[in-house]
Amino acid sequence: MNDFQKFLAILKEKQASFVLLLCHRSADADAICSAYGLQGLLKRFAPEVVVEIGCPQGINKPSKMLLEKMPITVNLKPNIESADVLVLIDMNTIEQLDQVADVIKRSAAPKLIIDHHYPNPETTKICQLCILDDKAAANCEIIYKLYKQAKVKPTFYEAKALFIGISFDTRHFALGSASTFQIISKLVSAGIDVQDTLAQFALPIDTSERLAKLKACKRARIVRAGDWIIALSHVSAYQASAAKALVDLGAHVSVVAGTKNGKIDVSLRCVRQFVEGTGINLGKDIATPMGELLGGVGGGHAMAAGVSGTGEIEPTLKQFLKLLKSAIKNAQNTGNKLSSTVDQNSDNINL
Numbered sequence: 001m002n003d004f005q006k007f008l009a010i011l012k013e014k015q016a017s018f019v020l021l022l023c024h025r026s027a028d029a030d031a032i033c034s035a036y037g038l039q040g041l042l043k044r045f046a047p048e049v050v051v052e053i054g055c056p057q058g059i060n061k062p063s064k065m066l067l068e069k070m071p072i073t074v075n076l077k078p079n080i081e082s083a084d085v086l087v088l089i090d091m092n093t094i095e096q097l098d099q100v101a102d103v104i105k106r107s108a109a110p111k112l113i114i115d116h117h118y119p120n121p122e123t124t125k126i127c128q129l130c131i132l133d134d135k136a137a138a139n140c141e142i143i144y145k146l147y148k149q150a151k152v153k154p155t156f157y158e159a160k161a162l163f164i165g166i167s168f169d170t171r172h173f174a175l176g177s178a179s180t181f182q183i184i185s186k187l188v189s190a191g192i193d194v195q196d197t198l199a200q201f202a203l204p205i206d207t208s209e210r211l212a213k214l215k216a217c218k219r220a221r222i223v224r225a226g227d228w229i230i231a232l233s234h235v236s237a238y239q240a241s242a243a244k245a246l247v248d249l250g251a252h253v254s255v256v257a258g259t260k261n262g263k264i265d266v267s268l269r270c271v272r273q274f275v276e277g278t279g280i281n282l283g284k285d286i287a288t289p290m291g292e293l294l295g296g297v298g299g300g301h302a303m304a305a306g307v308s309g310t311g312e313i314e315p316t317l318k319q320f321l322k323l324l325k326s327a328i329k330n331a332q333n334t335g336n337k338l339s340s341t342v343d344q345n346s347d348n349i350n351l
Contacts, residue, residue, distance in 0.1 A: 003131045004041075004149040010110055010129060011046055016084035018050045023074075024091040025057030025098060029201075030139050031090035032063050033165030034114065036072045037143040038089070040158045041150060054078030056100045062168065062203055069200065070164075071157055083109050088127070090139040092117035095297035095308075114142055117299050118283040134283075134301070137180045140165035144183050159190035164201055172198065175303070209238045216242035216256055217249065223321060225328045228252040228274060232321060234313045236260065239267040240306070247271055253282075255320045257313050264294065264316055266307040275302045278331040285327055290320060 001009070011019065021038060023031040035053040042051045053074045059067075067074065080086065080103045088094060092115050094101040104111070105126070112129040116136040124130050133142050140162040147154055154162060166184060170176045173184070188194060216233040223230045231251035235242050239256040246254035246269070253270040268282045275281065283300035287307050291298025294309025294316065 002149040004146045006129055008045055011049060011085060014084050014110055016049055018083050019085045020078055020083035021053050021087045021089050023055045023089050024096040027055045027059040027063055029062055029066055029168035030165040032066060032072060033161040034139040034143045035089045036161045037158050041147055044152060052078060057097055070161060080104060080107060085109055086111045088113040090115060092299045093120040093123045093297045116142055117301060120299055137176050138166040138169035141180060141183055156190050159187045160192050163187045163192055209241055212238035212242050213245040216246060220246060225325045226332060228328060230324055232317045234258055239265055243267040243269040253324060255317060257316055259313060264309055264311045268305045270303050272303060278328055280327050280331060286323055
């Protein structure tokens, strides 16, 4: 029995009439397009079931444009308690839904997860079915594979949505694998105009994001760790964009933090050369243990990860630097991927 057959078996066993597909906070195109693709697939095999896309913690700016241009409907205030089955889309932990996480934990509904990040054991153990592939460049790739398992082809809009989701999460395919391009080829054959679609969903950078990138560069502390250059900085918003900018400018690894309402968010980025040269996976080896240390949650991919928790900027960045330097040293000594621990001591950083 393949994953999609197991999915349908759960719906049948539960006699589900309402399935809720939940996207992470500030839901991006990959999450929403994955949910839309899955919604369409389920309607083919369980037309009597209501399948709703829920974004209880909001959507990001590109997703707002996506909803204007695609026939996708999301509920920003979904009724989680009334769902017969809950499906977590593009998130490796329910903590990414903040206070909504407690509602999900209390729900007696079967929980399923479809995700392409490094798995979080605390979340997978509460899920009846885990469809995971941390080698997938985008969550939409996993949804496409479910179509293959079901032996059906996506409609034009379903194919377009999956194409858009993959495009956004791979930075217009710069982070794609061989599998990514094989899937894109199949999706394009549905009649998608590649150039027009990419142009249609290209967003200009607004002033606040430009300023965040420039401030991150201005405030950056540059540290050498062996042959690797680490850049650490802080901005009040757009941490992910700022972290990417620091790597684009020349850092092998970047860590950008920001605080809001007593919480701290940290984004990490690195170049492929760093992953290949050290075996360090930012999501598994850095973000996950740091999330635990900060009393929050962390995770992501080998080259891009994030952490949310509580703490102050300077001591938090010190801890990230300490763990990164320890991981790099361990990689140099062993030549193998590390098993991370976080030292309570830290190097001095003045930012």
